[in-house]
Amino acid sequence: MAAVRRGAAYFLRSSARVLFNCKNTAVHKPRKWTNVLYTSLASLAVGGGLCAVPFKQVEQLSHDSLIRRAASLVTDSSTTFLSQATLALIDAIDEYSKAVHILNALQRKYLTSLGKLTKDEEDSIWQVIIGQRAEVNDRQDECKRFESTWVSAVKMCEMAADAAYTSGADHASITMNSNLEVALSQVEKAQKLSTEADKKLAETKVMEVQRMAQHSATVQNNDEEEMPEAYLRED
Numbered sequence: 195m196a197a198v199r200r201g202a203a204y205f206l207r208s209s210a211r212v213l214f215n216c217k218n219t220a221v222h223k224p225r226k227w228t229n230v231l232y233t234s235l236a237s238l239a240v241g242g243g244l245c246a247v248p249f250k251q252v253e254q255l256s257h258d259s260l261i262r263r264a265a266s267l268v269t270d271s272s273t274t275f276l277s278q279a280t281l282a283l284i285d286a287i288d289e290y291s292k293a294v295h296i297l298n299a300l301q302r303k304y305l306t307s308l309g310k311l312t313k314d315e316e317d318s319i320w321q322v323i324i325g326q327r328a329e330v331n332d333r334q335d336e337c338k339r340f341e342s343t344w345v346s347a348v349k350m351c352e353m354a355a356d357a358a359y360t361s362g363a364d365h366a367s368i369t370m371n372s373n374l375e376v377a378l379s380q381v382e383k384a385q386k387l388s389t390e391a392d393k394k395l396a397e398t399k400v401m402e403v404q405r406m407a408q409h410s411a412t413v414q415n416n417d418e419e420e421m422p423e424a425y426l427r428e429d
Contacts, residue, residue: 258362265358266366272347272354273373279347280377283340287384290333294391297326301398305405337388344381348374 304319311319355370 261361262358262363262366265354265361265363269351269354269358269363269366269370272351273370276344276347276351276373276377279340279344280380283337283344283381284384286333286337286340287381287388290330290337291388291391293326293330293333294388294395297323297330298391298395298398300326301402305398305402308405344377348377 300319300323304316304323307319351370351374355367355374358364358367358370
């Protein structure tokens with residue numbers, strides 16, 4: 195009987211220790227996870243803050259320094275815009291000049307063959323000439339469109355260069371002005387070729403008027419010569 199009592203007491207003491215340990219574990223466990231959570235959030239906040247905004251670096255930069263950096267970025271983007279617009283305009287002018295030269299060659303060929311072609315041959319040549327004139331007009335419209343864009347790019351670059359100079363970004367301002375000079379020079383050369391093509395086309399127009407007048411006079415004289423004398427005699 196005594197042995198049974200001693201065993202029961204041992205069982206109760208063991209059970210009490212287990213319950214006490216479980217209770218302590220249940221009490222301390224949330225505190226442990228809470229500490230881990232706070233530590234993780236703190237690390238995330240510090241890490242995210244450093245990745246998103248370099249606070250220490252920004253604090254060391256003045257407003258003047260930030261403005262100069264922004265002005266440099268503006269000149270870089272303006273240079274890209276100017277380069278693309280210049281390339282597009284030069285290509286458009288080149289295509290226009292080629293179209294004008296082709297039209298000029300077709301018209302001169304027609305004028306040299308005037309009076310030697312049949313009616314069908316003349317009609318065929320004129321269809322080609324009319325089609326080429328339409329091509330010239332399309333190319334000319336394209337030149338005007340790209341020229342408008344290019345002028346806007348030039349104005350933007352001039353403003354960017356002035357802003358960079360005012361903000362103290364001297365290197366960016368000098369580079370921008372150099373790029374402007376190159377773009378203006380390239381477009382000027384292309385426009386000279388276009389002007390020469392237009393000049394030759396105008397000369398051909400004058401020659402066309404003269405040749406057509408001569409041809410009409412020749413045809414009229416031939417008709418009068420072929421007309422029977424009875425129709426030329428007065429009653």
